[in-house]
Amino acid sequence: MRAQEQGSGGCSEDLNIQRPHANHKKMGEQPCANAEVDPCPFEITEPTVLHKGEWLITRRVNWKQLKSGKTGTWEIAARPLRATKAEVQGVDIIATLSRGGKKYFVLVKQFRIPVNAWCLEFPAGLIDPNETVEESAIRELNEETGFVASRVLGRTRGSQPLDPGLTDDSVQFVMVEIDGDAPENANPKQKLDEAESIDVILVECDKLLSYLREHESKYQIEAMLYTFAIGHAMSQSAVFPTLNGVPKSC
Amino acid sequence: MRAQEQGSGGCSEDLNIQRPHANHKKMGEQPCANAEVDPCPFEITEPTVLHKGEWLITRRVNWKQLKSGKTGTWEIAARPLRATKAEVQGVDIIATLSRGGKKYFVLVKQFRIPVNAWCLEFPAGLIDPNETVEESAIRELNEETGFVASRVLGRTRGSQPLDPGLTDDSVQFVMVEIDGDAPENANPKQKLDEAESIDVILVECDKLLSYLREHESKYQIEAMLYTFAIGHAMSQSAVFPTLNGVPKSC
Numbered sequence: 487m488r489a490q491e492q493g494s495g496g497c498s499e500d501l502n503i504q505r506p507h508a509n510h511k512k513m514g515e516q517p518c519a520n521a522e523v524d525p526c527p528f529e530i531t532e533p534t535v536l537h538k539g540e541w542l543i544t545r546r547v548n549w550k551q552l553k554s555g556k557t558g559t560w561e562i563a564a565r566p567l568r569a570t571k572a573e574v575q576g577v578d579i580i581a582t583l584s585r586g587g588k589k590y591f592v593l594v595k596q597f598r599i600p601v602n603a604w605c606l607e608f609p610a611g612l613i614d615p616n617e618t619v620e621e622s623a624i625r626e627l628n629e630e631t632g633f634v635a636s637r638v639l640g641r642t643r644g645s646q647p648l649d650p651g652l653t654d655d656s657v658q659f660v661m662v663e664i665d666g667d668a669p670e671n672a673n674p675k676q677k678l679d680e681a682e683s684i685d686v687i688l689v690e691c692d693k694l695l696s697y698l699r700e701h702e703s704k705y706q707i708e709a710m711l712y713t714f715a716i717g718h719a720m721s722q723s724a725v726f727p728t729l730n731g732v733p734k735s736c
Numbered sequence: 737m738r739a740q741e742q743g744s745g746g747c748s749e750d751l752n753i754q755r756p757h758a759n760h761k762k763m764g765e766q767p768c769a770n771a772e773v774d775p776c777p778f779e780i781t782e783p784t785v786l787h788k789g790e791w792l793i794t795r796r797v798n799w800k801q802l803k804s805g806k807t808g809t810w811e812i813a814a815r816p817l818r819a820t821k822a823e824v825q826g827v828d829i830i831a832t833l834s835r836g837g838k839k840y841f842v843l844v845k846q847f848r849i850p851v852n853a854w855c856l857e858f859p860a861g862l863i864d865p866n867e868t869v870e871e872s873a874i875r876e877l878n879e880e881t882g883f884v885a886s887r888v889l890g891r892t893r894g895s896q897p898l899d900p901g902l903t904d905d906s907v908q909f910v911m912v913e914i915d916g917d918a919p920e921n922a923n924p925k926q927k928l929d930e931a932e933s934i935d936v937i938l939v940e941c942d943k944l945l946s947y948l949r950e951h952e953s954k955y956q957i958e959a960m961l962y963t964f965a966i967g968h969a970m971s972q973s974a975v976f977p978t979l980n981g982v983p984k985s986c
Contacts, residue, residue, distance in 0.1 A: 520854050530849060539811040544789070599812070605900050607900070647848070656851065657959060706896065709828070709909075709959075709960045713828075716964060717966070717967030
């Protein structure tokens with residue numbers, strides 16, 4: 487449980503939220519996103535804006551649980567919405583690279599100002615207005631790692647929230663293969679802007695979890711990369727000496 | 737890239753951040769968390785508080801990239817810090833349940849106010865002040881699902897940020913096994929508070945990804961659950977008809 491039952495005041499402002507996907511409804515005006523599947527358990531008021539920045543909007547809503555009649559407030563960190571063709575604003579890229587007969591996962595080590603630390607993550611980024619999710623994945627992968635994707639295998643649909651107890655930030659995932667033996671991937675060159683500090687890390691696929699465990703005290707490891715590695719190791723037949731607590735197969 | 741290069745003003749306030757773990761350093765006063773491993777690429781000022789709520793603090797920092805001299809601001813959503821024995825404030829539980837010779841993953845379907853939608857997630861919660869991470873995992877699992885853990889297999893260390901481009905929110909993961917045939921798990925009773933709306937979902941282990949793909953347009957699926965399922969399916973030898981784009985083995 488991560489229930490919030492109190493909030494504190496601030497300035498008020500009208501919001502006009504437009505999201506491209508049916509999963510995102512305007513609070514206080516329309517029912518919750520999947521009301522057609524399950525009834526909304528809460529009545530939620532139109533949000534009050536507590537602070538509006540360029541990159542972050544802090545909002546407060548009042549909620550009333552329909553069953554119990556209990557009421558409270560919830561404070562939300564929201565990304566200012568940008569119009570995109572895609573259902574979400576961000577994309578994360580799960581990429582495998584083949585080189586010399588071996589297969590690797592492609593990670594980035596990036597300095598993250600909000601946690602004031604170097605983090606291990608999947609390559610990721612914001613989708614540009616006229617891009618599809620797949621186009622964005624190919625571009626972001628190339629900018630952050632220098633690698634040219636050989637094949638897009640597929641992507642998720644809907645909206646995958648990153649921290650839905652606190653923010654409305656969400657992504658979709660794109661699965662990509664990279665031919666690491668191809669000439670265009672012999673000398674990958676990143677195309678970083680000056681505000682980015684990113685190193686590319688290739689980890690042999692069957693060593694991903696042990697790599698993360700070896701580095702978990704040095705680097706912060708983004709939650710969704712860590713769970714990916716745990717899931718991947720769980721169904722491997724080989725025993726990972728460093729697993730120490732991940733159930734073998736399932 | 738999710739670079740922020742601009743911010744906008746607000747009130748200022750002194751912050752006194754205390755975190756139990758060396759990975760969390762006070763911005764503007766100490767170097768970044770893992771400076772001993774890699775030098776910090778940015779000089780970051782003491783944060784200005786843009787809004788302080790009970791559950792959410794919005795901050796802005798000024799950053800200067802040491803290499804290029806480029807400067808900018810970053811807006812951050814932070815959880816107000818609570819003292820815990822643990823290195824982080826939150827725990828997520830990756831639980832398998834055995835029943836009648838079958839194995840299941842234990843998920844929760846929870847209404848999340850920040851995204852105004854029902855979400856599929858791992859059981860999770862905030863760590864109480866005097867709990868260890870493992871104790872918190874056992875308690876939260878029992879409260880949210882009614883299940884009594886039979887065995888804690890292990891946990892991650894350090895800090896796993898959930899959305900490190902936007903917030904400082906982070907967790908550790910605990911791996912748990914549940915004996916679904918044991919008497920105490922015959923009639924699991926949730927212990928929810930009135931602000932929670934949570935349904936328990938058991939998904940056969942080898943059907944997790946196909947389950948999520950079937951439900952991705954109905955429910956929002958938390959990013960770290962989705963990547964777990966992709967990782968798990970990637971190294972399965974069987975072909976998943978609904979995978980459609982997840983590389984088979986790696």
